[in-house]
Amino acid sequence: MKRKIILGRYMEGDSWIHRLDPRAKTAAMPLFMVAVFLVDGYAGVLALLLFTAVVIRATGIPYRYYFRAMKPLMFLLLFILAFHILYDAGGGKLLDVGAFKVYAGGLEKGIVSASRMALFIMLAAVMTFTTQPEQLAQGLGSLLRPLTYIGVPTDRLVLMLGIALRFIPTIFEEAERLWKAQQSRGLDLSSQPLKEKARLIIALLVPVTTGAFRRAIGLADSMEARGFRLGAPRSRYRVHVWKRADTLFIALFLLPVAAAALL
Amino acid sequence: MGISFEEVSYCYRDRGMTPILGLDGFHLKLEEGRMIAVLGAPGSGKSTFLQHLNGLIRADEGVIRILDYRLDSAEKGKIPASLRQRVGLVFQYPELQLFEETVEKDLLFGPLNFGRSKDEAAEAVRRAASFVGLDEELLAQSPFKLSSGQMRKAAVAAVLAADPEILALDEPTASLDPASREDLMQRLHGLTRGQGKTVLIVTHRLEEVAAYADEFVVIKDGRVIFHGTARELVHRQEVLEHAGLMAPSSMRMAGKLAAQLGVQPAEMPADAAALADWYAGQLEL
Numbered sequence: 305m306k307r308k309i310i311l312g313r314y315m316e317g318d319s320w321i322h323r324l325d326p327r328a329k330t331a332a333m334p335l336f337m338v339a340v341f342l343v344d345g346y347a348g349v350l351a352l353l354l355f356t357a358v359v360i361r362a363t364g365i366p367y368r369y370y371f372r373a374m375k376p377l378m379f380l381l382l383f384i385l386a387f388h389i390l391y392d393a394g395g396g397k398l399l400d401v402g403a404f405k406v407y408a409g410g411l412e413k414g415i416v417s418a419s420r421m422a423l424f425i426m427l428a429a430v431m432t433f434t435t436q437p438e439q440l441a442q443g444l445g446s447l448l449r450p451l452t453y454i455g456v457p458t459d460r461l462v463l464m465l466g467i468a469l470r471f472i473p474t475i476f477e478e479a480e481r482l483w484k485a486q487q488s489r490g491l492d493l494s495s496q497p498l499k500e501k502a503r504l505i506i507a508l509l510v511p512v513t514t515g516a517f518r519r520a521i522g523l524a525d526s527m528e529a530r531g532f533r534l535g536a537p538r539s540r541y542r543v544h545v546w547k548r549a550d551t552l553f554i555a556l557f558l559l560p561v562a563a564a565a566l567l
Numbered sequence: 568m569g570i571s572f573e574e575v576s577y578c579y580r581d582r583g584m585t586p587i588l589g590l591d592g593f594h595l596k597l598e599e600g601r602m603i604a605v606l607g608a609p610g611s612g613k614s615t616f617l618q619h620l621n622g623l624i625r626a627d628e629g630v631i632r633i634l635d636y637r638l639d640s641a642e643k644g645k646i647p648a649s650l651r652q653r654v655g656l657v658f659q660y661p662e663l664q665l666f667e668e669t670v671e672k673d674l675l676f677g678p679l680n681f682g683r684s685k686d687e688a689a690e691a692v693r694r695a696a697s698f699v700g701l702d703e704e705l706l707a708q709s710p711f712k713l714s715s716g717q718m719r720k721a722a723v724a725a726v727l728a729a730d731p732e733i734l735a736l737d738e739p740t741a742s743l744d745p746a747s748r749e750d751l752m753q754r755l756h757g758l759t760r761g762q763g764k765t766v767l768i769v770t771h772r773l774e775e776v777a778a779y780a781d782e783f784v785v786i787k788d789g790r791v792i793f794h795g796t797a798r799e800l801v802h803r804q805e806v807l808e809h810a811g812l813m814a815p816s817s818m819r820m821a822g823k824l825a826a827q828l829g830v831q832p833a834e835m836p837a838d839a840a841a842l843a844d845w846y847a848g849q850l851e852l
Binding site: 316478481482484485486487488489490491492507508510511512514515 | 585618621623648651652655656658660662663664665666667668676677680681711725726729
């Protein structure tokens with residue numbers, strides 16, 4: 305179960321991307337999004353894929369982990385591709401078999417749209433693989449801080465995000481344990497009728513959910529017991545220092561945006 | 568038959584970038600009908616070993632023989648359901664094992680999965696519940712309303728209901744009060760003596776199993792570093808230290824007293840009272 309979900313996990317490492325200020329990484333993401341939405345066509349997508357490949361290379365985490373991150377979303381990617389191929393007409397006709405027609409324009413749109421999605425996933429993976437969740441939340445908090453002046457409760461949001469990120473792997477681990485316990489008591493979903501299968505899967509989620517609630521209550525109590533108050537001034541365990549590498553990293557992400565805008 | 572692990576190795580490959588060693592050339596032969604304590608520090612591979620017993624984890628290398636099954640690393644075929652029925656596993660966290668609306672339904676889950684009829688299963692559940700000392704009134708309750716001690720009992724009963732020949736328990740006494748601990752250990756011991764079942768208990772607290780286990784297996788870094796009886800273990804207390812475990816205080820004291828008197832240490836005094844008896848006996852000699 306857990307084996308399949310790798311996106312969102314932190315992978316220990318010591319690449320320069322790992323050491324970047326989380327604020328730089330968080331800020332790079334929207335820049336990258338802009339670039340992804342500006343490109344339209346094979347050449348642009350190819351260029352962005354190359355760019356992402358270089359960034360991935362720099363993280364020192366093997367490519368296969370990024371492919372594994374994409375695996376659970378494979379169906380979505382294929383659906384996007386198929387949708388455009390089947391419903392988008394435009395450009396020369398490539399194939400004509402009865403009611404099934406493929407146009408060059410549709411194929412290009414399909415590939416471009418699916419690649420956009422894939423690019424997002426890969427870059428999100430770069431972020432989460434190289435940044436500890438609490439760092440990511442803290443970085444996002446710093447970037448959102450100005451919104452406090454217009455009444456957005458950013459510290460509350462960041463706390464929520466930080467806790468959610470922290471507990472995702474724990475909850476997956478619990479789900480895996482539960483799954484194993486049932487398997488060892490003879491659970492075999494493949495032999496069950498669909499209705500029973502659905503009932504079992506939902507029933508199996510109950511202990512995980514109650515566990516998550518219990519954990520949340522316990523956490524809230526223990527935080528309060530240790531003097532935590534929302535909005536109270538707090539010092540930081542790790543103070544972010546903006547270095548030249550961070551500026552360069554942002555600049556690096558401005559490149560594709562500029563290129564896509566100009567071309 | 569029994570249980571035999573021949574040079575079994577297993578690596579966790581799905582936990583981050585560097586594979587974590589679970590078992591490393593794990594070699595062990597156990598006979599049926601005995602109570603075996605599996606000791607080791609946290610992270611030594613105890614739980615990994617346990618999960619190999621009914622094929623939840625398949626070895627990367629080596630051969631495992633359990634009862635009349637052979638689990639080969641080479642052929643990763645489907646695990647026969649009968650193996651899972653004959654080898655019951657009780658996990659460390661009972662609250663993650665119970666999921667049905669009532670305790671009774673949860674206890675029925677195993678026997679029904681293994682193809683018992685409804686009546687047979689209900690009978691098995693009643694027997695299992697009374698065996699672990701779970702009140703029959705509790706059967707109609709939601710498992711989430713149980714106290715942690717009751718949950719533990721329910722989790723053990725849920726596995727016993729499938730009538731396994733080998734019962735393996737991961738830290739079964741955690742979250743139990745001392746009296747219930749004693750009680751559970753006695754009942755489990757009864758399974759080996761009365762019904763000829765094989766019981767494996769994984770723990771890092773030797774004093775809890777000292778009085779009951781026939782054999783002791785000490786694991787460190789995914790390898791078996793000791794396998795023998797209580798008497799042998801008393802003479803090799805350094806094994807425990809090496810494995811990152813504490814010998815029970817009664818055992819350490821017996822060693823010191825024996826050295827002072829210049830005699831062989833006691834077999835394994837389970838507690839202070841047993842130690843006192845032995846010491847009194849030595850003084851009378």
